[in-house]
Amino acid sequence: MQKDSLPEVSLAGLWLFLRRKGAFMVTASQHTPIVLTIAGSDSGGGAGIQADIKAISATGSYACSVITALTAQNTQGVTGILGIDPDFVKAQLDAVFSDLNVVAVKIGMLADANIIGAVAEKLREYQPQYIVLDPVMVATSGDLLLESSAIDALKTQLLPLATVITPNLPEGAALLGCDVPQSQQDMEALIDALRALDTPAILLKGGHLESEQNSNDLLITNSDVQFFNTTRIATNNTHGTGCTLSSAIASFLAKGNELDEAVKLGKEYITQAIAHADELKIGKGHGPVHHFYALNKDA
Template sequence: MSTFVTTAPLASPVLNKLSTITPIVLTIAGSDSGGGAGIQADIKAISATGGYACSVITALTAQNTQGVTGIYSISSEFVEQQLDAVFSDLNVIAVKVGMLSDSDVIHSVAKKIKQYSPQYVVVDPVMVATSGDLLLQASAIDSLKSELLPLADVITPNLPEASALISVKVPKTEDEMTAIIGELRQLGAKSVLLKGGHLEKDENSTDLLILSDSIERLSTPRIETRNTHGTGCTLSSAIASYLAQGHKLQAAVTLGKHYITQAIIHADELNVGQGHGPVNHFFALHTQE
């Protein structure tokens, strides 16, 4: 197992592009009315890391830093209409998929990804909000596993999500994370970024990038803050943004890990809400002054 400590500098949105093609990233996810997660976090992260963000909304949530009080699902027909509108006009290089509320929407998204064949697909299997609220119907998990995950270049489950996907107990240690690698590979995605942020007793936050024939360990010091709303959305969107800019998978993941780490480090500079506040997506606007 290789170990990488993510100390790479944040890529400049202008100077570090690897191509002159506009790095268009489509986020397919739900809306967070509080602005900290979902589509709103995705657009912020993609923009802050140098990509051009477009979006397809799959659900509306009544949500703030304290929890989710309502979910209104968008019909699969209208999700498809949005997807056709974006793909028929914009040169989408990478797609990030987040919250999908039911099996019909999952089927529609998978069908359109197959039809339009974007170069990269990042799937964040959103099931539970930071507050603990269920965001994915239990009946839809099988559809997610059979139809969408096999299309992904990388999936980014946290430990509770990985547990739900492969029906095991939530890992409590890094050794237990390592023990489920084989089962996660069987989900069919090209790679898996297993996020260890829930191992709160560890002094480091360690993720495992599980490739077909190797494992890379990405570790950063754990940051003490309650403002972690939208971390999963933000990380997966940053990875998609870096892929769209031409970075290889390992580099995109490393850059994404560095970006989310800095966004968490600077999260307490914001004063948003009374619960789990958002990370600071645009920290670089202030730290580079």
């Protein structure tokens, strides 16, 4: 008598079944929270995957990574970009999710629509608890990091999956197809349009308002707007600030904080990392923030 054959089950399907059954449930006291960063590599070490791993580690979580693009980059600019094959991006995601209990995901540079599609497909399969999307489009130096044709793919495929997105003012304007805000009043005028995006929360970052004495960010949800105001710090070393903040928020979410508290803690961390940035002497252009300022202080 022939035995019944077992149905084929995908790796992602098996992982999701076990997760729903509680096979991977752990408490913070039992295991360090794991945060996955999906982003491009910065060969200069100040932004991208390198900044993400530093920020996640400095804020008390374990960092793992999926690289979507390679950049030839330093403190002065980007001289080359090489996208990773989307199938290999998927392979990296399968490798991470099949073994590690990822609580939060931070998404940064994705380069093109095919990579966006690959990432969205796997996130729908594995369904991590938190997703922080930093819609990286332009580097601090002004170099374009996302093909303009990929913006629609970002909006339709990834925004609906995100817990929160963290655009700066040029990125927010690109998502909405409007002029870049020039004042806090201009930022507030975008609230309704941002709420119309298919995502539950938006942290609109006001760091580009150089005329303002404070760096004011708005956390916008359907029911509330919270202001996070910090005194602007005079420094030329701001490379990787967006990557660092979004990674810190993902780390604090993974550690069990509510979104508004995770944003507050993330803002406190990036503020101190910027305040200590001049202690580092890295490169000839916009140097990085000081991710491990607290460790160096203790030493």
